[in-house]
Amino acid sequence: MSQAGFPNLFSPITIGNLTLRNRIVSTGHETHLNDQGRIGDRMIAYHEARARGGAGLIVTEVALVHPSAVFVADPIRVDTDECIPGYRQLAKVVHGHGSGLIAQLFHPGREMLASEDGTAPVSYSSSPTPNERFHVMPRPMPLEMIAEVISSYGDAARRMREAGLDGVEIVASHGYLPAQFLNPQVNRRGDAYGGSLENRTRFIRDIAADIRAKAGKDFIIGLRLSGDERSHEGLEQSDMLEACAMIAADGVLDYFSVVAGSSATLAGSVHIAPPMFEEVGYTAPMGQAIGARTGLTTIVTGRINQPQDAEKIIASGQADLCGMTRAMICDPDMANKAQTGRVDDIRACIGCNQACIGHFHDGYPISCIQNPVSGRELHFGAPALATPKRRVLVAGGGPGGMKAAAIAAERGHEVALFERNAQLGGQARLAQLLPHRAEFGGIITNLTREMELAGVDIRKGVEVTEASITDYAPDTVIVATGATPRWPEFEGRDDAHVVDAWQVLQGDADVGKSVVVADWRADWIGIGMAELLAQNGHSVRLAVNGYMAGQSIQMYVRDASIGRLHGLGVETLPFMRLFGADEDSVYLQHIMSNEAVICEGVDTLVLCQGHTPRNTVEDLVRELGLEHHLIGDCVAPRTAEEAVLEGLRAGLAV
Incomplete structure (x- = not known):
């Protein structure tokens, strides 16, 4: 399928004075790649990979506009001019690859995930209404603080303009501070910022007006919001439509970026990065409703992992652009591959959440279980061609073995992968059989394609024995034989069912x-x-x-x-x-x-x-005195993420 197969997805679109080459957006998402609160080389390399890969628009992750907005350790801050050099360098790089660049401006309000030093900070909100997920009791913002925070948004936008960005996005999604002012269940104020819908939208409208005054009329202003918070006492779609209509009527905003869910509840938080059990593109009707009501450009985000799905959403008028963030974490070149007819070569996201937002929640830099280079661009870079070329035998066709084989062959080695079963995939074949895990099988499809493109000799139904090793005569062996179910000793094990x-x-x-x-x-x-x-x-x-x-x-x-x-x-x-x-x-x-x-x-x-390593091939190659590398569960039973990362490293090492 060529670009003609995605006529809507790859058509230009103009927002304000910015014309984007296509409708694909890398939306704001936490990366944990900042450098002591600033944008440094790691984050620039990360976003550059997506810009080089063809993204139309890149939106950087949340940046704190005010000292009271700290919600995690070491966040990105835009509350002083010290942020400008990092953003300026990022803008230069991203624009150099033809992508637009917009920065998210953020205040969490009562949604405090962690702190800078381990002590709980004072949180602020529209009213002293606690949240359910983090059990935070916020302090109501006095009017003078409201004015100060509003002004801090405008000051931050001015800094982004000075850094050369195309615009900013006010984060009012997922129950964060602006949404706390919108929600009558949270906002119980009796002044000009509470009560009527006009008053509850005032905080957002004042922020937008301050940004426009300080950043200029040709600077893009977007608003990210949840079309439905899907939470107990959260904003519903009807509430949001009324609010959007009133906000849009001021004529200040350029676009809405529509998601679902809320950080305030466990049920709502699932939609921040919806797992594979959510329907593909399930947020699109919310975006369509907001676009129809306001007439503004809309971006929708939520389980849009394939260009075919994005094309349908845009063609049907449900959105003008599609956030495809995890799709590009998994495959930064997704846009270029789709545009040039290489759809089958796209490494499709499987919605597992393990190394993207899972890493963020654990305090580690972003990555992807299928693409360990994500977040590690400076460390790995492009694989270098091998000199001299060698014969490589990979024992085991699970995710780790497949990745090792693909990388080694991509570098120019002669590679054969031996898999004892009739099918590739290892434990991933079992994982996809569990409820709501069918997409996990996509890792097998993706890695198989990587091996095919690299020219791996795939031999299924072949046991690795002394005879098969001798026959192939490898220079080195990568052992990726996995593990078997662990049966611990316990009383009655052999008698009970x-x-x-x-x-x-x-x-x-x-x-x-x-x-x-x-x-x-x-x-x-x-x-x-x-x-x-x-x-x-x-x-x-x-x-x-x-x-x-x-x-x-x-x-x-x-x-x-x-x-x-x-x-x-x-x-x-x-x-x-x-x-x-x-x-x-x-x-x-x-x-x-x-x-x-x-x-x-x-x-x-x-x-x-758990599992017990399968070490028979390891023992064999040791007895034969062969050079070898061990990866995945045969080293120590863990997950597909470790297996694929170790497969990448082994493929680079041989």
Whole structure:
């Protein structure tokens, strides 16, 4: 499919005085790539990759306009002129590749995620209305502070103009400070900033007016908002439509950027980076409604990961531009590939949230489980051609082995990948069988295509033996043989009806009506297995060796899964250690009190107890004295993210 196949997506559009080459937007998202609160080389390299890859517009992440806006450790700040040099260099680089550049201006209000030094800061909001997610009780902003914060937005915009950016975006989405003024459930003021809709929109309208006065008439001003906060006591679509109409009537704004959800509640926060169970483009009708009501240009963001989907949204008039942020975290060259007819070569995002927003929540720089170069552009760069060229044997066709093979072959080596099974993918083939995880299988499709493009000799159904190694005669071996389910020792293991998660997913186990899932890792396997069995009519108890189900996975994925388990009637038992089993009971031990917990009336015990490395090929290559590299679960059982990263490193090392 050529550009003609995406006539709307790749048509230019003008916002204010800025003409964009296409309708693809990298929307504002946290990267943790800043340099002590400023934009430095790492962040510039990150955004440059997306601009070089063809993005029409890049919106930088939230930047704090006022000292009271600090909500995480080491945030980007635009409350002094010290920010200008970094933004100026970023603008020069991004504009040099033909992309527009807009900066997000931010104040979280009561949505305080963390602090600068470990002590809880004082938060401010429209009123002393606490939030549900972070349990913050804010202080109401006095009028003089409101005026000061409004002015700080305008001052920040003036700095962005001086730095050479094309515009700014006021972040009023996800229940942040401007949205707290909009929401009558939060804003209970009795002055000019509370009460009527006109008063509740005044904060945003005053901010926009101050920006326009200080930055000039030809500087773009956008407003990011949630078309529906999807939260208890949150703004609904009808509320937002009325507010947008009033705000747009002032004639100051140039565009609306429409998302969904709210940071204020666990249910609403899922939509900040909606996982794979959300419908593709589900926010588009919200954008269409706002565009129709206001007549302003609209950007919509929310699970738009493929150019085909973006084309449909724009062609149908639901939006003028599409935020495709995670799509370009996964494949920075997505736009260029789509425009030149290389759709099958796009590394499609699978919505796992693990290394993008998952890294942010854990305090680490952004990356992607499929594309470890994301966030590490300065470290990896473009793979150098290999000299001399060598024969490389990759043992194992899971994600790690596939990545290693693709990178090694891309560098010019002669590479053969041996996979003992008839299909590639390793544990990813099982992961995609769990509820709401079907897209995870996309990692197999994407990595297979990477290998094909690089010219890897893929040999499926081939065991790595001394004979097959001797026959291929490699110069080096990359061992990526993965792991097998771990069966720990416990009383009754050989007498009770015990199966493991792999056996269930592969259809090799007859599971009884009443089930206990013993989940040691507290990851997606145990929580997914409990949901699958409950969906299929089993009575399920999920015993977790941790303080909650899904403890080790990204919070939006976990929290939504816990909600579904509750709806299915799954009983969750936290702080549990597997102790034993017999023909109708499972014996657990509380990991803090060591007291016994007995689950009676159990037909089947399902083990989700982690994995044991498969080391037979490692032992073989050591015996043969061959140069080798170990990657993924055969080193230590972890996740696809580590396997792919280690595959990249091995492919670069050989």
